[in-house]
Amino acid sequence: MTPRSDIRTSRRLSGVSYSLRGPLAAQAERRRAAGQDVLALNLGDPAAYGLPPAREVLRAVRDHLDDSCGYSSAAGLLEARDAVAQHYRGKGLHMVRPCDIYLGNGVSELAPLSLHALLDPRDQVLIPAPDYPMWTASVVMAGGRPVHYPCDEASAWYPDPADIARRVTDRTRAIVVINPNNPTGAVWPCEVLDGIADVARRHGLVLLADEIYADFLYEGTRHMPLAQCAPDVPCLTFGGLSKRSRIPGYRMGWMVLTGCRSVGRGYVAALDTLASLRLCPNVPAQRAVAVALSIDDTAALTSAGGQLRLRRDHLCRLLADLPGVHTVQPSGAFYVFPRMTGDRYRLGDDDSMAAQLLHEEGLFVVPGSSLGPVPPGHLRMVTLPPPDVLNEAVTRLARFLERRETSIRRRFANTSQPKGAGPPASSK
Numbered sequence: 407m408t409p410r411s412d413i414r415t416s417r418r419l420s421g422v423s424y425s426l427r428g429p430l431a432a433q434a435e436r437r438r439a440a441g442q443d444v445l446a447l448n449l450g451d452p453a454a455y456g457l458p459p460a461r462e463v464l465r466a467v468r469d470h471l472d473d474s475c476g477y478s479s480a481a482g483l484l485e486a487r488d489a490v491a492q493h494y495r496g497k498g499l500h501m502v503r504p505c506d507i508y509l510g511n512g513v514s515e516l517a518p519l520s521l522h523a524l525l526d527p528r529d530q531v532l533i534p535a536p537d538y539p540m541w542t543a544s545v546v547m548a549g550g551r552p553v554h555y556p557c558d559e560a561s562a563w564y565p566d567p568a569d570i571a572r573r574v575t576d577r578t579r580a581i582v583v584i585n586p587n588n589p590t591g592a593v594w595p596c597e598v599l600d601g602i603a604d605v606a607r608r609h610g611l612v613l614l615a616d617e618i619y620a621d622f623l624y625e626g627t628r629h630m631p632l633a634q635c636a637p638d639v640p641c642l643t644f645g646g647l648s649k650r651s652r653i654p655g656y657r658m659g660w661m662v663l664t665g666c667r668s669v670g671r672g673y674v675a676a677l678d679t680l681a682s683l684r685l686c687p688n689v690p691a692q693r694a695v696a697v698a699l700s701i702d703d704t705a706a707l708t709s710a711g712g713q714l715r716l717r718r719d720h721l722c723r724l725l726a727d728l729p730g731v732h733t734v735q736p737s738g739a740f741y742v743f744p745r746m747t748g749d750r751y752r753l754g755d756d757d758s759m760a761a762q763l764l765h766e767e768g769l770f771v772v773p774g775s776s777l778g779p780v781p782p783g784h785l786r787m788v789t790l791p792p793p794d795v796l797n798e799a800v801t802r803l804a805r806f807l808e809r810r811e812t813s814i815r816r817r818f819a820n821t822s823q824p825k826g827a828g829p830p831a832s833s834k
């Protein structure tokens with residue numbers, strides 16, 4: 407008998423991670439199992455924070471369970487794709503037809519599918535940094551190479567299209583745009599989107615526009631669909647019901663193709679093949695699409711006095727009161743991405759900062775370093791929880807930071823220092 411050896415895993419997976427549910431999440435789970443408390447601000451799941459879906463959406467699914475037992479067509483039910491097409495035509499994308507739409511079990515299924523159909527080994531995809539890590543992981547799993555382009559905290563977390571253009575090589579195939587952005591909450595303005603569309607146009611690239619937070623906008627901020635800036639450029643727009651209708655557990659998303667009719671026949675055929683290999687998206691959830699898109703209840707949550715607006719404002723206010731913590735106020739989505747200034751708190755790398763926060767305070771947030779190459783000191787927190795939970799979260803963060811500052815002061819006090827050196831300044 408041959409000796410047993412470890413199962414060799416795919417080399418493709420080395421370097422693939424999804425921090426939002428990675429080792430830190432496992433650690434949080436172990437703490438919970440051991441009866442220790444965990445305050446989790448790691449997942450953008452509205453349902454988990456007392457923001458339920460509209461009853462009509464649930465009813466639409468329940469009422470159709472009996473006739474949803476079979477497979478649907480691979481791209482999804484026509485009635486649901488029709489509703490998505492109508493939705494995008496209402497946003498100014500007048501050319502969208504049901505045959506331009508693929509439904510899927512969330513954007514998380516469709517994004518990898520779009521990349522598998524596009525990439526050859528070592529092809530490059532430009533991805534914002536920080537990013538929602540599914541995109542980086544999906545590029546790697548499709549055999550491609552993620553090339554990150556920085557978003558600048560000092561410029562409201564916008565990227566610079568000229569910088570993106572400089573990163574294009576003869577292996578570049580696509581540019582990912584996440585707008586409104588997770589994790590920064592930035593909503594990129596038309597000039598930036600036009601600039602990115604122009605880079606794609608000049609270099610023959612595909613645009614991959616993740617606009618799953620398009621309905622979550624604060625203070626009159628306008629969202630421009632990327633496809634509208636580039637009707638002549640192949641563009642896949644991703645959206646779904648996970649956030650808009652607050653039913654992430656139902657797994658329903660879509661991808662809308664524009665600008666592909668003249669140049670994208672081969673690509674569309676590849677998408678068709680991959681879509682049919684997974685047979686079809688979850689059929690009961692498809693029944694929710696038309697009803698969900700006929701209800702527009704996100705403005706009530708995000709406008710003045712709405713629950714999401716109040717919670718975002720509350721968290722930003724609490725963070726603003728912490729010395730040495732800098733936060734760009736998000737204009738959309740439901741995340742903040744504060745920075746703990748390094749000269750005040752010597753926190754080490756983001757991973758160990760987040761691990762220590764969980765260990766010492768039971769606070770579970772996402773380290774910035776797990777969201778692509780970003781300057782150190784960042785954490786991602788969701789703005790979804792009610793004010794009392796946010797109070798508790800920031801109290802724990804403040805206690806943690808205070809301890810770090812005290813320990814720095816103690817360290818400085820115990821060392822004989824040259825004149826002029828000392829503990830970090832205490833001003834904000």
Ligand code: PLP
Nearest residue numbers: 450512513514538588646648659
């Ligand atoms: N895209 C972004 C930017 C997200 O933040 C998320 C989830 O948090 C997803 C996609 C995943 O969406 P879905 O639930 O449709 O798979």
